[in-house]
Amino acid sequence: MxxxxxxxxxxxxxxxxxxxxxxxxxxxxxxxxxxxxxxxxxxxxxxxxxxxxxxxxxxxxxxxxxxxxxxxxxxxxxxxxxxxxxxxxxxxxxxxxxxxxxxxxxxxxxxxxxxxxxxxxxxxxxxxxxxxxxxxxxxxxxxxxxxxxxxxxxxxxxxxxxxxxxxxxxxAALQAGRIHARENARLERGLLPVPLLRGAGDVDVVARYRPGRAQTLLGGDFYDVVQLADGSVHAMIGDVSGHGPDEAALGVGLRIAWRTLVLNGTFGPRQLRKLQELLIAERSSGQIYATMTSLVLSPDRRGATVMRAGHPGMLVRSPAGVELLVPPGGPALGMLPGVDDFPAHRMDLVPEAEIVLFTDGLYEGRIGSRERLGEDGLLVLARQSADLAPAAFVDSLLSRAEAMSENYGGLADDVALVHLQWSRDVSIP
Known part of the structure; x- marks a missing residue:
């Protein structure tokens, strides 16, 4: 001894x-x-x-x-x-x-x-x-x-x-951090793409991504925006459950698959069914699922078609104010493998309408010992910033949600936001 x-x-x-x-x-x-x-x-x-x-x-x-x-x-x-x-x-x-x-x-x-x-x-x-x-x-x-x-x-x-x-x-820790940063950059390029816009500046996109405080790798939040030759704008946002390289890689795969389906003309519920098949085939665990919202803005600027798979709602800004809309939807992708009912919901929009898609990390941070910001609290923040320009509006939502949760550990999850707006400089058909 x-x-x-x-x-x-x-x-x-x-x-x-x-x-x-x-x-x-x-x-x-x-x-x-x-x-x-x-x-x-x-x-x-x-x-x-x-x-x-x-x-x-x-x-x-x-x-x-x-x-x-x-x-x-x-x-x-x-x-x-x-x-x-x-x-x-x-x-x-x-x-x-x-x-x-x-x-x-x-x-x-x-x-x-x-x-x-x-x-x-x-x-x-x-x-x-x-x-x-x-x-x-x-x-x-x-x-x-x-x-x-x-x-x-x-x-x-x-x-x-x-x-x-x-x-x-x-x-050694510094070198590991540098390697980690390079891996993060590779994942970021896959998760956070450059929107594919074919029109001559007729749609404006503002996108933001913020890694969660506890993550050293990017999580599974992802988004994409594609405009087709007919002028329609397709946008999506999603969130793979969990964190780490496997979840981030799955998010990259879903985003690329979504873009491929859009470019090949696969829309509507069939699109989400295909993505669910991919997720089930590629996920590392049967417990992993993904929430997603897929949105199509009509080229006439008067409406949008939305499909939700377990994802939060969306903010809609207009001259009348800011509203939180939660269109009908189906279960998260991979949550119920035998269920593939993803209804497509058509909604009317005023020409000046702006849509903000977001992931749940934006409102799940704690703002009290037992209280989270929640979607209602997020709507309050949005209405307080309603007069701001798109980029300032998105940045205000993110920074104020983060500030409110700062004393309780900060944002608890990754956050992605996508703000979509038809350009005011282009005449309405």
Whole structure:
């Protein structure tokens, strides 16, 4: 079992320093504080893996004189070190490469596998300095030569080893973040496309996307806008349940499939049935589903056809004000695989009407300990911003919803918004 060796200088009793205690008592584990005391210390202990009691005493004295505010924990074999590391983590490990159950750099390799985030300083003999260099090349942060170490050098080596290990971890995290960012950019290009508009500026589109606060990858929110040669404008917005690369990839697949179906002339309920078939075939789990709204603006600007699959409603702005419309719809895609009833709802629009599609992350954020913004709260925000231009209106909705939930963790989910408006500069047919 692991043994505690002495105390740091700040913990020593005035009448009994390390030199006044028998090495035999240290080997029996009766010296210093037990492991349970080490766990309570704010500063992680210094773990010494050394089978020689005399060398252990030397390290204890160096620690006491070094000024390090660390407590020494001593084990005499690699097996004991691995047992100790199973449920505790030291600030640094001092490792002798000659142990009863391990020899050479293999012990370093084993410790690194079990404590990859822990700094390791290797202890070598006078004639083994080249071994210390090999240990650093193999992953140790530093090495010390027994018999040539002063307290100041000892303290500096331990401090630098811990700082160097932290710097290595920070660099690795930075690189991982850069890779993550590149992956996010690839997903974003798939999820957030450039609208395909064929008309000469006769429709204006404002789109926004905001990743949820808890996600490091983009979630499954997606949208698209396509205008066909006949002047009709097809738009969609959707949300795959869950978060992560699988869900984001599924969202990309659904968006591309939707655009392909539109360009091939597949409209109406058959369109959503095809998308549901794709989702069921491609999803990684039977629990994954997607909500979606598919919208067609008539080229005469007087109406729209809407299909909803478990998705929230939409905001409609007009000179009369802002309304929240929830047209009839069917279940979310993949929620009920045997059900494929997605009614197409026709609605009339005044020529100046503007439509805002959004995902539920916009209104699901908490604005109180037990209260969410909700669709009613979102409508209030929309009416307060009704006089703003399209881009400012969308940005106001997003920023105000985020601000209201800031004290309760911020937006809880990804948010996508699409604002559609016929250009006021083009005459009505």
């Amino acid at each position: 692991p043994r505690a060796v002495g105390r740091s200088r700040t913990e020593q009793q005035p009448a009994a320093g390390p030199a006044q205690t028998s090495p035999d008592l240290r080997l029996s584990g009766s010296v210093g504080d037990g492991p349970e005391r080490a766990e309570a210390d704010e500063q992680p202990p210094l773990l010494l893996v050394e089978d020689d009691a005399g060398d252990a005493l030397l390290v204890e004295e160096l620690l006491a004189d070094s000024g390090l505010e660390m407590r020494l924990q001593w084990v005499s074999s690699l097996e004991q070190a691995l047992e100790w590391l199973a449920d505790r983590q030291p600030g640094c490990i001092l490792l002798d490469l000659h142990l009863p159950d391990a020899h050479g750099l293999q012990s370093l390799s084993d410790l690194r596998q079990h404590g990859e985030h822990i700094a390791i300083v290797v202890l070598t003999g006078l004639a083994e300095e080249s071994v210390g260099l090999s240990a650093v090349a193999a992953g140790a942060q530093d090495y010390l030569v027994k018999g040539k170490v002063e307290p100041d050098l000892f303290g500096r080596a331990v401090r630098y080893a811990m700082q160097r290990k932290q710097a290595e971890q920070d660099a």
